[in-house]
Amino acid sequence: MTSPATAQNRVITGAYGYFDPGKLMFGVGDTERDGHGVFIRWHVDTYWDTVVNDKGNGTWTDKYLPYSWPDATLEWKVCVTGVRCSSWVQERL
Structure with a gap:
C-alpha cells in the first residue's frame, strides 16, 4: 500500500521534475x-x-x-527525450 502523497521530486542528468500533491x-x-527536451510521463489508473x-x-x-x-495511485517519472528516464515514483492521492 502506498502512503498519502508528499511532495516528491526526481533529478536525473538533464532534468528535474516534481509533483506537488x-x-x-x-x-x-x-x-x-x-x-534534448525533457518531460514527465504519468498515469492514474488507465489515464x-x-x-x-x-x-x-x-x-x-x-x-x-x-x-x-481521490485515493487513487499516481505513478510518474521524469525523462530526457531519447536519452534516459528516472525510476517510477508511486504516490497515493
Whole structure:
C-alpha cells in the first residue's frame, strides 16, 4: 500500500521534475544545454498523460492534473527525450 502523497521530486542528468500533491501539479525543468527536451510521463489508473518542456536549458513548465482521483495511485517519472528516464515514483492521492 502506498502512503498519502508528499511532495516528491526526481533529478536525473538533464532534468528535474516534481509533483506537488497540495496543488495536484507537476513541474519539469531542463537543466542541461544538450539539445534534448525533457518531460514527465504519468498515469492514474488507465489515464496517461505527458508534461513536456521543449523550451531548452534553464526553462520550466508546470501543469495541473486535469481531474481529481481521490485515493487513487499516481505513478510518474521524469525523462530526457531519447536519452534516459528516472525510476517510477508511486504516490497515493
